[in-house]
Amino acid sequence: MCADCLGVVVRNYYVLVVSERGSGAEDSLSVLDAAKERLSQGTWPLFVRTRHLQTIAVDDLCAVYAAGAGKNSRSFIGIARVAQVETARRNWVEGNQAGYYKYSSSGIAKMLHLSDQTIWPSPVPIQGLIDRLDFIKNKEKWGQCLQGGCKLISRSDFELICASSTQRLAG
Numbered sequence: 001m002c003a004d005c006l007g008v009v010v011r012n013y014y015v016l017v018v019s020e021r022g023s024g025a026e027d028s029l030s031v032l033d034a035a036k037e038r039l040s041q042g043t044w045p046l047f048v049r050t051r052h053l054q055t056i057a058v059d060d061l062c063a064v065y066a067a068g069a070g071k072n073s074r075s076f077i078g079i080a081r082v083a084q085v086e087t088a089r090r091n092w093v094e095g096n097q098a099g100y101y102k103y104s105s106s107g108i109a110k111m112l113h114l115s116d117q118t119i120w121p122s123p124v125p126i127q128g129l130i131d132r133l134d135f136i137k138n139k140e141k142w143g144q145c146l147q148g149g150c151k152l153i154s155r156s157d158f159e160l161i162c163a164s165s166t167q168r169l170a171g
Contacts (some may be wrong), residue, residue: 012060013158015151019067031068039064039078044112053149063161076122076161083115120165133157
């Protein structure tokens with residue numbers, strides 16, 4: 001999915017990160033499963049300390065990254081477009097249709113509603129991309145740049161991540 005293919009004006013590109021501590025998932029879900037669940041449900045919470053909380057907007061494109069140390073973690077797992085950004089209110093219902101998140105008591109500041117979600121059949125490990133991703137300035141301590149739940153990236157980095165998913169399918 002590229003911006004040209006969708007016929008939308010993309011303002012920014014981001015990496016949305018699920019980590020072991022910030023997955024918001026039930027204890028039984030791995031980081032990878034939590035990321036896939038958020039993507040398939042089309043909702044992504046932004047917590048009060050999430051980076052870029054005030055700048056992420058409708059029609060921004062996001063790559064989804066599963067952090068952690070488990071199987072298939074430290075990988076990009078798919079992409080999505082931001083369809084709506086909903087600000088948390090005190091009168092939100094506890095949990096969504098699946099009863100997955102508790103908006104009013106969990107520190108969620110905004111909820112992204114996603115569209116055009118794609119979960120790739122094979123996760124794309126970040127290890128093979130570190131040297132080519134411009135948003136990773138310190139290649140030795142690359143994980144630090146993904147802290148904070150959301151990372152602003154360039155269009156070229158987004159396209160590299162997407163192209164890597166295609167290469168994994170072909171190879």
